[in-house]
Amino acid sequence: MSATIIDGKAYAAGLRTRIAKAVGELSREGATPGLAVVLVGEDPASQIYVKNKARQTAEVGMNSFEHKLPASTSEADLLALVARLNADPAVDGILVQLPLPKQIDTQKVIEAIDPGKDVDGFHPINAGRLMTGVPGFVSCTPLGCLLLIRSVRRDLAGLDAVVVGRSNIVGKPMAQLLLSQSCTVTTAHSRTRDLAEVCRRANILVAAVGRPEMVRGDWVKPGAIVIDVGINRVPNPAAGEGKTKVVGDVAYEEAAKVASAITPVPGGVGPMTIACLLRNTLQAACLRRGLSMPMVDAAQA
Numbered sequence: 001m002s003a004t005i006i007d008g009k010a011y012a013a014g015l016r017t018r019i020a021k022a023v024g025e026l027s028r029e030g031a032t033p034g035l036a037v038v039l040v041g042e043d044p045a046s047q048i049y050v051k052n053k054a055r056q057t058a059e060v061g062m063n064s065f066e067h068k069l070p071a072s073t074s075e076a077d078l079l080a081l082v083a084r085l086n087a088d089p090a091v092d093g094i095l096v097q098l099p100l101p102k103q104i105d106t107q108k109v110i111e112a113i114d115p116g117k118d119v120d121g122f123h124p125i126n127a128g129r130l131m132t133g134v135p136g137f138v139s140c141t142p143l144g145c146l147l148l149i150r151s152v153r154r155d156l157a158g159l160d161a162v163v164v165g166r167s168n169i170v171g172k173p174m175a176q177l178l179l180s181q182s183c184t185v186t187t188a189h190s191r192t193r194d195l196a197e198v199c200r201r202a203n204i205l206v207a208a209v210g211r212p213e214m215v216r217g218d219w220v221k222p223g224a225i226v227i228d229v230g231i232n233r234v235p236n237p238a239a240g241e242g243k244t245k246v247v248g249d250v251a252y253e254e255a256a257k258v259a260s261a262i263t264p265v266p267g268g269v270g271p272m273t274i275a276c277l278l279r280n281t282l283q284a285a286c287l288r289r290g291l292s293m294p295m296v297d298a299a300q301a
Contacts, residue, residue: 003226003259006148012271014298015147019278020060022294026285027061033285034063035093035119035278036085040078040104041071046097053095056274062281065091075104079112086114092288093119093281116287119280121173130176137280142174144272145206145227146181147297152225152261157182160201164188164215164249165208170229174206195219205259207249217254226255226262229269 023033035057039050050066057064067081078096085094094117100106110118115125121139129136149156161183165171175187188198190209199205199219207215208229220226230249239245248265256262263269279296286293 003256004152004261005256006152006227006261006263006268008144008148008263008268009271011148011151011298012144012275015272015275015296016056016060016278018294018296018298019275019282022282022296023061025294026282026291031285031289032061032063033092033281034065034090035095035281036065036067036088036091038067038069038078038081038085038094038096040069040073040097041101043099046099050097053274053277056278057281060278062278063090071101073101073104075108078104078109082109082112086112086117091117092285093117093277095120095277117284119277119284121280122169127168127173130173130180133180137283138177139169139173140273140276140280141170141229141269142177143276143279145170145174145229145269146177147276148263148269148272149204149225149227150181151298156204159183159203160186161204161206162186162188162199162202163206163208164192164195164199165206165210165229167208170208174208178204178206190214209249211249212247213249213251215250215255217251217258220255220258222258223260224258226250226259227269228252228263228265231265231270 037050037053054064054066085091094113096109110122113123115123118126118137121137126136161178163171163175166187166189175185178185188195192198196219200221202221202224204225206227212232212234228248228250232247233244234247236243236245246266283293
């Protein structure tokens, strides 16, 4: 068996195109959505990520508001900025880039964001809405994973799903999303007993544990859909001394021989995160104006 490669880059590009069309229609009515991104400090990875967010926000026709603060910013000053963005009618979505400097309580900042502008889906109210099946904003990476899964199989009801990872950002919301699709869901993690055997039961296997190539090919049930959330930089001696490469949490070459469909790393889940952030911002703009959310997901169309 040779797995179908789930092209997250192509799906994300299509999603952004559909979002841009919807944004254009809103803009003609004088209601251009706006996304505010706050970066505290000079973490290189965060700087690149924020730059990409700003570029893609502009490309779909949304207003982009960037706030870059020094690493020495106090918690009080950051909370004051969040309060101003909450009150700003031009801002539909607020994203505070993580991680934050150690002098700032991350959870306090997350809880300060207006749940109606929490396009990252991290606020406890939005997490609770997901848990109870009430519409709200869903964390971008797991939402992207679900869209990719449904791009290869629309009806997931009754399937066994295993999520390896229990973070608040990916693992837990991913499990809730799969449960909302009527899957039978197991949340596993690095301390699960006989983790390999648990994974072998999965029709849908989502790896989000942050360990390079931990999930081996013989952990994968024949015909399973495998979603690899991991982004790990490891040494690449073949490319020269000191060189590195990016790999996922799944041993890709091994798993691709067994799975029916699999996401590559890079080019799988990664591109979906910003696309889903833009999707959530469009949703926030529509909710604030009492409008229906356009059908932008390919699985809806």
